[in-house]
Amino acid sequence: MSIGDKLNPIAVNFTLKDHTFEVLRDAILGMNIYQADADLRLDERQLAESLGISRTPIREALARLAQDGLVEILPRKGVFVLRKGREEILEMIVTWAALESMAARLATQNASDAELRDLRVFAMKHSSDAVRAELQEYSDANIRFHQTILELSGCTLLKRMADGLFMHMQAIRRRAMGESDRARRSVADHMEIIEALESRDGDLASRRVREHTMRLHDHISKTWTRLESMGALRPEAVEGPL
Numbered sequence: 001m002s003i004g005d006k007l008n009p010i011a012v013n014f015t016l017k018d019h020t021f022e023v024l025r026d027a028i029l030g031m032n033i034y035q036a037d038a039d040l041r042l043d044e045r046q047l048a049e050s051l052g053i054s055r056t057p058i059r060e061a062l063a064r065l066a067q068d069g070l071v072e073i074l075p076r077k078g079v080f081v082l083r084k085g086r087e088e089i090l091e092m093i094v095t096w097a098a099l100e101s102m103a104a105r106l107a108t109q110n111a112s113d114a115e116l117r118d119l120r121v122f123a124m125k126h127s128s129d130a131v132r133a134e135l136q137e138y139s140d141a142n143i144r145f146h147q148t149i150l151e152l153s154g155c156t157l158l159k160r161m162a163d164g165l166f167m168h169m170q171a172i173r174r175r176a177m178g179e180s181d182r183a184r185r186s187v188a189d190h191m192e193i194i195e196a197l198e199s200r201d202g203d204l205a206s207r208r209v210r211e212h213t214m215r216l217h218d219h220i221s222k223t224w225t226r227l228e229s230m231g232a233l234r235p236e237a238v239e240g241p242l
Contacts, residue, residue, distance in 0.1 A: 104205040107152035
């Protein structure tokens, strides 16, 4: 899978520079960048052809994406979607656990009964995807579940800070979901989290969210023994076998 699979030609009635940035950003967010065969290279010429535009707005968009930490521009090597190393991933998960556990505590105070009912309905609707092993669908729903908790906190700054980790957390959860029966465990965890939210028990909701996320941390710590930031082009980034 490469970014080209996520792109369609851009219509000419948009502000081209900004829209190109948004299109490329959304395409990157839709990639599973921690998949073993993920193609991380971004070729300006191919991107321009896929989008039906010149290379100038592509180049400007890639520069902005680099500033946002989504891609890395390597002189004489090219542009690559930025994939974190194992220790960086573990630190991001710890940070996400802290943010979302606080969000869960705030949600017990700020979310309406209707919003929590909607969260339960959403979780129940998608739980069957995990049972049927439709992992892509369940993975997307799982990510949305966690985003919703952050939104229900009512704290805009907390949500914004979590958004800075979103691309990598999304890709990490997608890859990990198919490993070690984590999908089924995730369903059970989500229902326990919802019960704590509905009971308006801030301590319990915070703890259940934190423990759920830290199980992901422990899984990756034990099983992801190698991550290659740039594949063969970046041999210095290799950490050992996956």
